[in-house]
Amino acid sequence: MSGHKGGKRRADPRARYQGSAGGSHAHAADPHGSGPGHSPGHSPGHSHGHSHGPAPDLAVPPTARWALLGTLAVVAVAIVVGVIGLWPDRGTVRELSHSLDFAAPGVTFPHATVQKVQPVCVNADTQSNVCGNLEVQVDGKGSGTVLVQVPAEVTHSGLSRGSRVQLQVTPANGTTPAAYAYFATDRSGALWVLLGIFVLVVVAVARLRGLLALVGLAFGGLVVGGWLLPGLLSGHSPPLVALVAAGAIMYVVLYLTHGLSLRTSAALVGTLGGLGVTAVLGLLTVHATHLTGVGDEGASILTSTVGHLDFQGLMTCTVIIAGLGVLNDVTITQAGAVWELRAAAPQMSRWRLWAGAMRIGRDHIASTIYTIVFAYAGTALTTLLIINLYDRPLVDLIGTEQITEEIVRSLVSAIGLVLAVPLTTVVAALTVPGPVRPEPELF
Numbered sequence: 001m002s003g004h005k006g007g008k009r010r011a012d013p014r015a016r017y018q019g020s021a022g023g024s025h026a027h028a029a030d031p032h033g034s035g036p037g038h039s040p041g042h043s044p045g046h047s048h049g050h051s052h053g054p055a056p057d058l059a060v061p062p063t064a065r066w067a068l069l070g071t072l073a074v075v076a077v078a079i080v081v082g083v084i085g086l087w088p089d090r091g092t093v094r095e096l097s098h099s100l101d102f103a104a105p106g107v108t109f110p111h112a113t114v115q116k117v118q119p120v121c122v123n124a125d126t127q128s129n130v131c132g133n134l135e136v137q138v139d140g141k142g143s144g145t146v147l148v149q150v151p152a153e154v155t156h157s158g159l160s161r162g163s164r165v166q167l168q169v170t171p172a173n174g175t176t177p178a179a180y181a182y183f184a185t186d187r188s189g190a191l192w193v194l195l196g197i198f199v200l201v202v203v204a205v206a207r208l209r210g211l212l213a214l215v216g217l218a219f220g221g222l223v224v225g226g227w228l229l230p231g232l233l234s235g236h237s238p239p240l241v242a243l244v245a246a247g248a249i250m251y252v253v254l255y256l257t258h259g260l261s262l263r264t265s266a267a268l269v270g271t272l273g274g275l276g277v278t279a280v281l282g283l284l285t286v287h288a289t290h291l292t293g294v295g296d297e298g299a300s301i302l303t304s305t306v307g308h309l310d311f312q313g314l315m316t317c318t319v320i321i322a323g324l325g326v327l328n329d330v331t332i333t334q335a336g337a338v339w340e341l342r343a344a345a346p347q348m349s350r351w352r353l354w355a356g357a358m359r360i361g362r363d364h365i366a367s368t369i370y371t372i373v374f375a376y377a378g379t380a381l382t383t384l385l386i387i388n389l390y391d392r393p394l395v396d397l398i399g400t401e402q403i404t405e406e407i408v409r410s411l412v413s414a415i416g417l418v419l420a421v422p423l424t425t426v427v428a429a430l431t432v433p434g435p436v437r438p439e440p441e442l443f
Helices: 013-017 062-085 090-099 152-156 188-233 238-258 262-288 297-305 311-322 324-344 350-379 381-389 394-398 401-431
Strands: 111-117 133-138 145-149 164-170 179-185
Touching: 062 238, 062 262, 062 401, 090 188, 133 164, 145 164, 145 179, 188 238, 188 311, 238 262, 238 311, 238 324, 262 311, 262 324, 262 401, 297 311, 311 324, 311 401, 324 350, 324 401, 350 381, 350 401, 381 401, 394 401
Parallel strands: none
Antiparallel strands: 111 133, 111 164, 133 145, 164 179
């Protein structure tokens, strides 16, 4: 005897949860919830579990599903309206760019090839034709071999014969000959090689998903360079510009990289919620700490050229953009955790599903907090060394504009990230297919 009553087979309920519902029901052939009922290579309605249609208890709650999709639709419309309403004024941007000269008229920046690297002068105050210089061959018009003095740090950086540098050339004026000075080291070759290695590694390990992520990254760069920056220079509200740009980037990046599914939609809602929290908290904190937004040299230059720019709002803008990448990582992981838990435990109630995913989320929060803190410590190491040398109380130094800006940026981004975890988990738990044998539901 086969043990099957009435000649019917009992299907393993877990087979129905090898994925999630992209539509209103769960199907085994849809491992990521990315389709309405089937995956490539399978005929519609057919799955590995040989179930011929979804069971009633596998339906995604219609109210939760439509609330999720409706919310995203409304936000998408708002983003489109924001993109149009905050469109940059290209004329204003061109006028501003013409008002700020990078160098004096006539100054050029040709490239050159190093022919000889002279040893560093023993005495830092010594100026000689036999030490502390580079002998370079200038490219293009006016080419020839010239000596340019360089700091010892440049010599120690590893320059050798064949290295490429960029010079600053002040044209001749009357009896004064043209002056050649070291401007920068040409690092484009090494950077292109590094970029190529990065792309190859991402595609080799993550394959199509990695390639799509790179396309999304390129789209994000276009939005920032082609819309956000000109929008800020046009005088639009920096927090609004940042929110619209961040929202547009997340819609495209998440759906492009992870596919159209309820899982991705749940992660997107969590991301948008985290961005909203970050924006509101950033505005409040910037005003509460009396930050001016002009704590560095770059901001000081902007004050003299872009007088209409809201620098406090610009500080909030940096807070929103700074937390964007890490926020995306956390929400995708949380939504994925909920769907995988459902696949592993089809009988689990939504409450237990949420609790299990939150245990995963707490570990992710802890590791991400470390990432944020140490990333700041790494980028600000020089500033931290200077602080360590000052004979001043640490509290006084922390209260300076530059240090407070970084603290606010890090902490506000971290708070938005932490709050996005339970939000994403709740949305995912409400929109994942229900349990096979429902346990008492608490929400």
